[in-house]
Amino acid sequence: MxxxxxxxxxxxxxxxxxxxxxxxxxxxxxxxxxxxxxxxxxxxxxxxxxxxxxxxxxxxxxxxxxxxxxxxxxxxxxxxxxxxxxxxxxxxxxxxxxxxxxxxxxxxxxxxxxxxxxxxxxxxxxxxxxxxxxxNCSTIPLVRLLRTVEQRWGIRQVVVSTYQAASGQGEHGIAELREGAELVLHEPGAELPADRFGKPLAFNVVPFIDRLLETGFTMEEQKMLQESRKILGLPHLDVTTTCVRVPVVNSHSEAVWVEATEPVDRAELVARLAELPEVTVHDRDTLGAYPTPLTAGEPDHVHVGRVRVAPHNPRGFWLWLVADNLRIGxxxxxxxxxxxxxxxxxx
Known part of the structure; x- marks a missing residue:
C-alpha cells in the first residue's frame, strides 16, 4: 500500500x-x-x-x-x-x-x-x-466480454448459466462448505449444514441464489439482466440466466450462449476477446482449451475458453468463462x- x-x-x-x-x-x-x-x-x-x-x-x-x-x-x-x-x-x-x-x-x-x-x-x-x-460478481466478467461483441456484431440474446463459488457468501460460506465436506467424508449420512445456501452445498449443486421473485426467477438472476442493461446502455437487451451454487471455494464460472445479429467468425471473435484488457483466452492457440477455478491462473484476469460458433446457427456462439469473484467480481x-x-x- x-x-x-x-x-x-x-x-x-x-x-x-x-x-x-x-x-x-x-x-x-x-x-x-x-x-x-x-x-x-x-x-x-x-x-x-x-x-x-x-x-x-x-x-x-x-x-x-x-x-x-x-x-x-x-x-x-x-x-x-x-x-x-x-x-x-x-x-x-x-x-x-x-x-x-x-x-x-x-x-x-x-x-x-x-x-x-x-x-x-x-x-x-x-x-x-x-x-x-x-x-454483481457474475455480471462484471460477463459485460466485459459482451461489450466488444455488441460493438462488432450486435446482440439478439444472451443465455447464461452460472456456477458460483461458496465465497459468494463470504467467509461463512466457505466455512460451511468445508464443514459439510469434512462431515460427508468422515460421517456419510450425517446431517449437513445448510444455513448459508438453503441446501447443503458439499458434494451438491444448488440452483437457487438469493430470494425468489414472483416471476419464478431469483434476485441473483434478475440482477444479471438489469445490471447488464444499465452498464452496456442497452435497455432492451435480452439476458436470461440460471444461477447455480457449486461446491467450489472461490471463483465463479459461467456458460454463456450469445446470439448476435450478424454471423460471427470464430477466429475474429477469439482475436477480439484476446485483445481486451486483463482477459486471457485459453483456446486462442489450442482448440478446446479451457480454464477452471483451480487452474485458471492470473486471478486478476477474466479467463475464457471453449469458444464455439454453432455450425447450425452462425450467429450463435458459446463461451466458458472463469473469474475470481472476490477480486474481479x-x-x-x-x-x-x-x-x-x-x-x-x-x-
Missing amino acids: TFVSDSKAPGIAIVGATGAVGQTLVELIGTRGLRHRGVRLAASARSAGRRIEVDGRTRTVEDLEGFDFSGTDIAFFSAGTSVSQKYARPAAAQGALVIDNTNAFRMDPDTPLVVPQVNADVLTGRPASGIIANP AALNAVQIAETVLDRGLL
Whole structure:
C-alpha cells in the first residue's frame, strides 16, 4: 500500500474490513499501489477491536455505529446490502465518495453502475447520490466480454448459466462448505449444514441464489439482466440466466450462449476477446482449451475458453468463462473504480 503525506491523496475507509471482500480490498489497495494518506477500517460491533495489518502498520477495526466519515475521501462498502442501506448515504453526506459493493443502489438512477473497462465514460463528476455502485460478481466478467461483441456484431440474446463459488457468501460460506465436506467424508449420512445456501452445498449443486421473485426467477438472476442493461446502455437487451451454487471455494464460472445479429467468425471473435484488457483466452492457440477455478491462473484476469460458433446457427456462439469473484467480481472492480476517479480528478 502506498502511504503518502500528500494532503491531496485520499483518505480511505473500508467498511466490512474483516469480511472476505474487505480483506481482499486491503490486499489489492497495497499490491496496486493506490496512493493514500491513511486507511481506516470499520465493521460491526462484533468485529470492532480486531487488529489488522495495513501498510505495515497494525490498525484497529472501529465500530461502524458512530463511525465519522468526515475525514474520508473514498469509502468502500462491503458489509452487505442492509448495512449499505443504513450507512452509505450518511457517509456520502459527510463528504465521502462511497464505492458500494452491494445491491443497495445499483439501479438507483442517481448512482452510476460501473465496470471501468466497459463504461468508465459515465464517471464525469461526483454522482448526485455521492455513491458509485459495484455490479454483481457474475455480471462484471460477463459485460466485459459482451461489450466488444455488441460493438462488432450486435446482440439478439444472451443465455447464461452460472456456477458460483461458496465465497459468494463470504467467509461463512466457505466455512460451511468445508464443514459439510469434512462431515460427508468422515460421517456419510450425517446431517449437513445448510444455513448459508438453503441446501447443503458439499458434494451438491444448488440452483437457487438469493430470494425468489414472483416471476419464478431469483434476485441473483434478475440482477444479471438489469445490471447488464444499465452498464452496456442497452435497455432492451435480452439476458436470461440460471444461477447455480457449486461446491467450489472461490471463483465463479459461467456458460454463456450469445446470439448476435450478424454471423460471427470464430477466429475474429477469439482475436477480439484476446485483445481486451486483463482477459486471457485459453483456446486462442489450442482448440478446446479451457480454464477452471483451480487452474485458471492470473486471478486478476477474466479467463475464457471453449469458444464455439454453432455450425447450425452462425450467429450463435458459446463461451466458458472463469473469474475470481472476490477480486474481479468485487474488490478489484471497486479499486479500479477508485483508480479511475483519482486519474480523472473527480474527488
